Amino acid sequence: MSSRSKGLWRWVPIAPATVLLLLFLAGPIGYCVWIAFTDTRLTGASGSDFVGLDNFRRAFADDDFRNAVWLTLVFTVVSAVLGQNTLGLALAGLMRAASRPVRTITGTLVITAWVLPEIVAAFLLYTFFRREGTLNALLDWLHLPSQNWLFTLPILAVSFANVWRGTAFSMLIYSAALAEIPRDITEAAEVDGASGPSRVWHITLPMIRRSIGTNLMLNTLSTLSVFGLIWAMTRGGPGNRSQTLPVFMYDQAFLKSLIGYGTAVALLLLLVGSLFSIVYLRLMKVEV
């Protein structure tokens, strides 16, 4: 065997994975690019005609689409950026000061919420937010006004559900990041008389800024693709008041049978995701 062909043989093991990725991931993405420019429908004629940018023009003129973009933005900012990220950081920080049993209890509960299957988490939060549910029982007990959360504030309810489910990830990232800060740096600042909040602002946060970037990016990406949680809790409703882009895409493609249009929305979602991924890879300066 020549050394050249031997060199090629070395790469054979990579083939099965690559074939799968090409067939089932690159394939659908390529197909997505094609279908998004056609008027394919689920029902009726099998034909699909090339319609150019029609689907995209239609999307940007469609109030329901713009509503979905807006709700996706609200959902992402409230649940990923403000919720998971901030709460995760707060929990990780507090855990460093807390006593061991409290740390263990909190960590276990937060991580359990994360490990539970998506659909179980969705049902738990559904019962929690329903009119007859635990949240209102709690509010009644505190003599605070209760309301039908899934009806009055559906997008906030699903956002909180996503915080409940996803905060563990941020907590784990920040726990690891905080553990890497050398103790003598914070101690030195303390000796110099820096107060708690200013220590956090001037020392801790700058030292973990890379983890903050990574975490924000990954939270945003995973929140962009949340479907099951919202679908099980509200089906995107009432009306379209919790219809984020994935739910809108599903609704158009399958319930309204507009595969071409639904795929165009999927393509836009993929583009936004790709953009974030590229920024993330650059930010991390990945070493491979």
Add this chain to the structure above:
Amino acid sequence: MRRNTRDRLTADAALLLAAAAFALPLLWLLLASVNAEADLRVRAPSSFTAENFDAVLTDEITFTPMLNSLLLCGGATLLTVVCAALAAYPLSRHPSRFNRPYLLTILFTTCLPITAVMVPVYGLFVQVNLIDTMYGTGLFLATSQLPFSIWLMKNFMDGVPVVLEEAARTDGASNLQTLTRVVLPLMGPGLTVVTIYTFIQLWGNFFVPFMLILSPEQMPASVSIFTFFGNYGSVIYGQLAAFSILYSAPVLVLYVLIARRLGGGFALGGAVKG
């Protein structure tokens, strides 16, 4: 010193408050599952009962969907792990110009919102007649988890010293033999982590089987749980809770097994959330 104590008490109080908020929905799950008259709020059952578990432990409600889940996710996990181990080997061992772009593409893929791909996947599956088949769905599930598994596997493999392989190779072992007899046994814990993690992710996956599997007798537990709403008229919350516990138990147990090795730094390997 006194300030340290005060800091600790403040932190403890704040964490316990957060813990309570996270605990409430879980508490509902536990209490409702043993309550014969469970409703939507957290309540101590007037009398404990195993009725709910009895009622759902039937072929139709629990065993068939769980078996489907096991076949679907078990098969997909096996495929993912085998393909990932094979792919990680040259990437970890043979430096080449080709490695960096490949790995960057892989990492890029782990970040893509897979949800967005489901509509075209459905279209493709209809055209090539893979729709409503367990193996077709399994193939897609395996692929969706593959990028992250390759990435994780490669990182674990990098930790295995090359010296032992060279010894094996001098003794005339082929590439495949070196991989299966030397490298993989040496990275046993890493292999376990990748396998269990992949399985957990697939077990909880809802959207993929929801889209690709149509016939009720093939539904995995993640989708069949929907039948509690609708099919049986009004929702029996106690049974829903009991079934949720049965369905969640395997992943919770598996997570505990690998939790220590996953740690926090694990997250830096790429997108980890399902």
